[in-house]
Amino acid sequence: MSSVNRKVLPGFSLTLGYSMFYMSMLVLIPVAATFARGASIGWNEFFKTVWSERARSAYAVTFGTSFVAALINVFLGLLIAWVLVRYKFPMKRIFDSLIDVPLALPTSVAGLVYSTLYVESGWLGQYLVPMGIQLVYTRLGIILVLTFIGLPFIVRTVQPVLEDMDPDAEEAAGCLGATRWQTFRHVILPTLYPSLLTGFSLGFARGLGEYGSVVFVSGNLPHKTEIAAVLIVARLEEYAYGEATAIAIVLLVFSFSMLIVINTLESWSKRHHA
């Protein structure tokens, strides 16, 4: 079809030209400019900024909280996808739509709400804070909002795989005397691994870059609850563009690797699925 299309259908060079032009202007040139700026800092300076004490703890907080949140979401996402696909219950459609709220809700609103819900005088904080669970201005709070932000990613990757799953294998396992748990553990779960891993990476990648919601709940204390994105903004506000760029490049390199990992995982799970 390919070679025929290019001769018959209009617009190949036009759309190729325009897509490349627009993408270069908006995406590729800014990315290149950032790396060029980073290269002009000089290796020593770059390394000093990137590996400073404050930066290191910012990476640790960013990666740690994103990782834990994505991990929590693997379990929550599997649970919700399972319930949505396998069971019938009233108001299921509304329930299904609610999964997407974190995608549609502006992150600053999420941050605002979570930071006021869990303070000592808040709706939920009044019960949690006396129990010693402090969710605002702590890493726990960052994990909480990142869990909220990342939830749809895993549900929406696992759900279609569960929907398409053939009941034959389960029935065979049942006929051969497996208990329900054994069937789940040895028949259903292995087919879900690729999609769970993809969902995990999507949520993790999203968490790494998240700024809007975290800035409200974390309190942004250097060395404690400061994430990398907040550190970049702090540097920018001090007009330390070089330092901000250096840390941004670390994040960028990591995002690109995540993008490649996610793409590989997606094609793997597609093959696995087929």
Next chain:
Amino acid sequence: MPNVRRAHEDPAWVRGLLIAAAAGVIGILVVVPVVFVFVEALKPGLSVYWNNLFGDPDTWHSIKLTLTVAPVAVVANVIFGIAAAWLIARFRFPGRTVLTTLIDLPFSVSPVVAGLMLVLIFGLSGYLGPALQEDGYRYAPHVVSFAGALLTFVLLSMFRPSRSRKSIVWKLLRPAAAGAAFIVLFGLQVHYEVWPHGESLKIIFATPGLILATAFVTFPFVARELIPIMEAIGDDEDLAAVSLGANGLQMFWRVTLPNIKWGLLYGVILCNARAMGEFGAVYVVSGHVAGQTDTMPLRVEKLFQEYNLPGAFAVASLLTLLALVTLVLKAGLEKKALPKASAKEAG
């Protein structure tokens, strides 16, 4: 038979337990926060709520600014999305996979980093900053004329009759007309002195920067929705239109667009929700001048910092309403946008 049935059905107590657990998770993570926004916003009473939204000139300005920035960014990304989807779904060419991956790139870049990129280019100490500060409109005629030439070229390509693809006249006409458009537009702008001299053009800490940052962050939405839909629909109808003698515009307007319209709307709605709610990227380029460069999400943060919680929640309630409307439309469109595509895929 009953035995086989039981093999993929869970016992009632497991079902009940799991449904309750899932409902609990969604309740605490999603429902309580959404309800909380409206309760907090309306707590001081309706008139105070109204006053918080429309009585405060800075808040009112932020609403207007969001309603300016988001549509521009969405329209730009719709044009790109249609072009990219047509390119990727209809043609095979070297670098196609790379292009598809690159479209997703803005999704994985932290919004803050996206904003920083723009500051590094257009900011005062950025690559173009000093030139823009000194004489910001120097290249405005060039840019406008180039856009005009591009538009001429595109329109001519779309009106080109499908039978004349090999004709030498059409091959020469397009570049010639585009060149003429460039020269005429350039001459007109210079002659009538449309652009001021020696004045600075602000991109960062001004509306153009907000638009660029928003467009960057929402860049993949429309293309990502359209590519699978166009692939699923297939190229039969487009090919039929062209072979029956339709030119590019006729084919697009009467065949391609009607086929993808619901999918396109779906993409636009998601893109718009993100554009209006974007915080990180916009935060970096806005400079937070209340009443000038604060969009609604930024206004929420500023009111929160000023301990004006009712005000913050009032603005947040509007944004939440937008999110809920988006979800309702999305749920309605999913049936329309996707079954057609999936039916064709199966067939």
